[in-house]
Amino acid sequence: MSPPIDDEPGAPTLAEVAKLAGVSLKTASRAVNGERYVSSATMDKVLHAAAMLGFRPNRLARELRQGSRSSLIGMVVGDLSNPFYARVAGALEKEVGSRGFHLITASTGEDPEAEQRLVEELLERRVAALVLVSTSRSHRYLAAADLRGTPIVFLDRPPVGLLADTVLLDNRAGARMAVEHLISHGHRQIGLIGDLAHISTHQERLRGYVDALTASGIDGWEAYVREDAHDIRTAKNITAAMLAQGRPPTAIFTANSRITIGALNAMNRLHRAPALIGFDDFELSEVLEVSVVAHDMERMGAEGAALVLARLAGGAEETRRVTIPCRIVARGSGEREPRWR
Amino acid sequence: MSPPIDDEPGAPTLAEVAKLAGVSLKTASRAVNGERYVSSATMDKVLHAAAMLGFRPNRLARELRQGSRSSLIGMVVGDLSNPFYARVAGALEKEVGSRGFHLITASTGEDPEAEQRLVEELLERRVAALVLVSTSRSHRYLAAADLRGTPIVFLDRPPVGLLADTVLLDNRAGARMAVEHLISHGHRQIGLIGDLAHISTHQERLRGYVDALTASGIDGWEAYVREDAHDIRTAKNITAAMLAQGRPPTAIFTANSRITIGALNAMNRLHRAPALIGFDDFELSEVLEVSVVAHDMERMGAEGAALVLARLAGGAEETRRVTIPCRIVARGSGEREPRWR
DNA sequence: GTGAAAGCGCTAACAC
């Protein structure tokens, strides 16, 4: 298994540095950490020895001794390669990184069991804080960690059975605005294509959709709701199927950007396309003239970071909930009139 | 600083579990780790005590003691919120995650100094391996870590001054194909919009561009090369400026997907657009009928993971270099004829 | 200014 000969020396320890410098362990420690009360001569000797040996302090040992939590912040998301979460993670990392924290990420594939296992591992690693875009139905399993002082922040989806800091989009209002916008342009058969049914953002957006329709006295919408379009391909197929059905919708509300992209693929080359509004802005929405419910994705990461850092810094404040507003951006696709009445 | 009263109990240790279970520390350790040679009665007692206390083993301590490297794999990229790297990271995480490793990520913002600092921190954490999409001009600073047995894998950009496993796209060939494709459609004034000049992928793609033009005896291309279009907005502006210049190109080769998107924004609403081929495929390329140089992004992560795992598993093989091929996908934009001769 | 000893939480080595 391991190389038979030529065994590697192993990382140099502080003890070796101290020995080479001819000082005690503690003095070496002081010098390496730039503490005061070290004569500059000693300092030089030690630093020189450390450089010679290529000394690199072992953080595991340091953090263990200090009993302190590590400078790692654990983040658990459904899928890191989803650009939405990647951007949120990027923004969060940027904020906490400037305070000396690192982000350690784990993807669950939207599997609650995987989530629990990954969270457990992060906790075993004594992460300084936990950031979750959770897929679990209940978060009571986090109560112990919470009590023991590990800050927990929920992003995008709220905690269930647990009080914790949370950053959410205004999903329901955003969806409602989108559908009202379509209604105001004369639509009454409005399709909804949504993400996995158990995800809270989907449920909220569905609620907003129903809100708008109910407020306008429109019923029969049940025939126009589709769920579980979790990837672009599925969204494309579902959209195509909906447009091919007996009495197709005259407008479609796609409940996230992947679904919007899937729907655009499905509507490609259609001579007369239904109206379309998508939740989430995306990079080519302008070029494609797609109306959307826009919001500030980076802000979710930044607000999450702020909550984490506040907890880490401080007292036992109340849990906070930040809501990020949404707004309609009209670009053409959402303003198309119904094709038939 | 710390809460004045009501001090938290601190995480329970194995010693406390052992005490509660009425066994020795080592027995508790064995039970918790599911080792053999523990009577099932003892096992039960210990596990019960651990559950009572909400015991969670401390990985820092375990890994320190075992002297083994942690089960963390460090990955350093320019920007995690860049979908390309997010997808690569996602694919890599998926592969190593199934073997019990976690990914710890850090973004450098394409700053070589930041990169070196972040790498140093990961090494201090004794990561099991290092995966780099590096922005540094030299990687000699990694030689020590390399010698000491930390596997290092380079993704997307090759190491300089260091021999290490590497996964690269066939940038030069891909770019050359793209430009040849444009030439075969009659273009002779072909613009190149590229990323930051110091990034190796940019340089390779530029080389491929020059290869194709030189092979066809086309010169004067220097007037059609633009660099440092690192984000969508910059790419848009640069493209717009190029199209507005005295003798604009009849075709454009955009050297990565962000640049392609920026260029599409710039070309929006143009009655007669120049031909366009972009490096990297993107989600809406079909809808927008954009011809691209496509490749398998997930594969880069997967191959990287394979290299990491092979190193971790094994002997002292030769360093390996994996090249991921590119292919032209014609969708219309790259087949437009020149507007004037 | 400097150093010796103890110990963070755990596991390896060796008893019994």
Place this chain on the structure above:
DNA sequence: GTGTTAGCGCTTTCAC
């Protein structure tokens, strides 16, 4: 099967 002892690499006493 179980327990004892030592020690991973570092920092924290507390002494000098």
